[in-house]
Amino acid sequence: MCTYDYIMSTRTTRVRTVSDLGAALVQARRERGLSQQELAERAGVSRRWLSSVESGQNLRAEFTLVLQVLRALGTEFTMVDRPPASAEERRLASLLAPRHSNGR
Numbered sequence: 001m002c003t004y005d006y007i008m009s010t011r012t013t014r015v016r017t018v019s020d021l022g023a024a025l026v027q028a029r030r031e032r033g034l035s036q037q038e039l040a041e042r043a044g045v046s047r048r049w050l051s052s053v054e055s056g057q058n059l060r061a062e063f064t065l066v067l068q069v070l071r072a073l074g075t076e077f078t079m080v081d082r083p084p085a086s087a088e089e090r091r092l093a094s095l096l097a098p099r100h101s102n103g104r
Contacts, residue, residue, distance in 0.1 A: 012078075013027075017056070018053075018056045018058070018059055018061070019056035021053065021056075021061075021066070022053055022054040022055055022056040023054075023056075025050075025053060025054050025069060025073070026054045028073045028075055029054075029073065032073060032074075034073075036050050036051055036054070039069065039072055039073065042072035043065070043068045043069040043071070043072035044068055044072075045065050045068060045069060049061075049065065050069065053066065053069070
C-alpha cells in the first residue's frame with residue numbers, strides 16, 4: 001500500500017460524547033479482529049475498564065488510558081478547532097435531533 005492509498009483509506013470519526021467514543025473503540029477493535037481481552041492486554045488496561053468505556057458507562061475514563069487503547073489499536077486522537085455553531089447550524093441541528101416521546 002502506498003502512502004496515497006493509506007491516506008485515502010483513513011477515516012475520521014467524530015466523537016462528541018462518551019458514547020461516541022465507546023462506539024468508535026468497538027468499531028476499531030472489531031475491524032482488527034480483537035476481543036476486549038486481547039485489546040485490554042495490548043493496551044495495559046483491564047477488560048472490565050475497557051468494557052465500561054466501550055459501553056459509554058465510564059464517564060470519567062482517564063485520558064492517558066484512552067490514549068493507550070488508541071495506540072494499541074494503531075489509531076490516533078486528533079483535536080480540531082471548530083468555530084462555535086452559528087444560529088442556523090443550531091436551528092438545523094435541533095430539527096434533526098431525535099424526538100423522545102414522554103409516554104402519552
